[in-house]
Amino acid sequence: MRVLIVDDSRSSLAMIGTLVEAATSADVDTTTRPSEALRLSQATQYDLVLVDHVMPEMDGVEFTTALRVRPSYQLVPIIMVTSDMDRNTRIEAIRAGATDFVNKPFDPTELQARVANLLSLRAAQVELADRATWLAREVELATAHLLAREEEIIWRLARAIEYRDGDTGEHVSRVAQISQLIASGMGLSSERCRMIYLAAPLHDIGKIGIADAILGKPGKLTPEEFATMREHVTIGARILENGSSELIRTAELIAQSHHERWDGTGYPDKLSGNDIPVEARIVAIADVFDALCSERPYKAAWPVDKAYAEVLASSGSHFDPACVEAFQDKWREIEAIMGAAPAAAVGF
Structure with a gap:
């Protein structure tokens, strides 16, 4: 699994990265710039994204909105890290596509638990998607095989009629x-x-x-x-x-x-x-x-x-x-x- 962390505070970024690495076996990428995070997510499929709410270049809501537009990120869990407890702010984040919230200052144990749970759900989701893809491929192959047999029977029958x-x-x-x-x-x-x-x-x-x-x-x-x-x-x-x-x-x-x-x-x-x-x-x-x-x-x-x-x-x-x-x-x-x-x- 791969995790992307976006926070304009280098100290907060380092702390969250250390906690995530300690709690999971995931590969972790970090950046202080939302624009860089969008570029990274274009090249790499991440399984969990943690994003700070307040950043000067682009806030967490805007970043989440931009990320959710991409088909490959429509189901990826996104955790919003925020010190703003305002109800309207949270609703705005949820509408943008935030999956969960972690409050600043955050409890390290709570953060690790939320990250671990969401990565487990993501792993199950990926496994189901892979299984569905495999089943679709198997159905396609079986259907192609049946069609090929049907075509063969038709051609052989038609030639038998012509010989007669x-x-x-x-x-x-x-x-x-x-x-x-x-x-x-x-x-x-x-x-x-x-x-x-x-x-x-x-x-x-x-x-x-x-x-x-x-x-x-x-x-x-x-x-x-x-x-x-x-x-x-x-x-x-x-x-x-x-x-x-x-x-x-x-x-x-x-x-x-x-x-x-x-x-x-x-x-x-x-x-x-x-x-x-x-x-x-x-x-x-x-x-x-x-x-x-x-x-x-x-x-x-x-x-x-x-x-x-x-x-x-x-x-x-x-x-x-x-x-x-x-x-x-x-x-x-x-x-x-x-x-x-x-x-x-x-x-x-």
């Missing part, structure tokens, strides 16, 4: 990256962008409920088969419903609504405009764009620039204009993603 759909899993990775870029371009917070990035890979989780004969059909689907394929959004939402984490709840919104269209002609609920969750509007662009750039059994992969033009042309009809604008603003980064690996097949 005849893909290698690159599609979900690209859709996640592009979705994050669009979200960032729209000015969403970094936390929300990250959430969309992690939830986007589950946009087609409902495909595990679609028959292999439809999912793996080499040719174009019949209207009846396509109607069945559309059910994957509802299946996906049911799989993810009632999630206890924000990540799963975001994934549910995306799975349910990523095939809605800005003009209301999408499915399954024919939502339009801002009634479509923004997360789903963002992933819709990433999903369709990557689909256009991917080879399918019934179509060749489009050149990236042609797919880019199609997204821009669909602004206000298929896609949210604000999302398209963000897609356009982030084009260089998106183009780099598309060039990083061969385009892979994607579902409907």
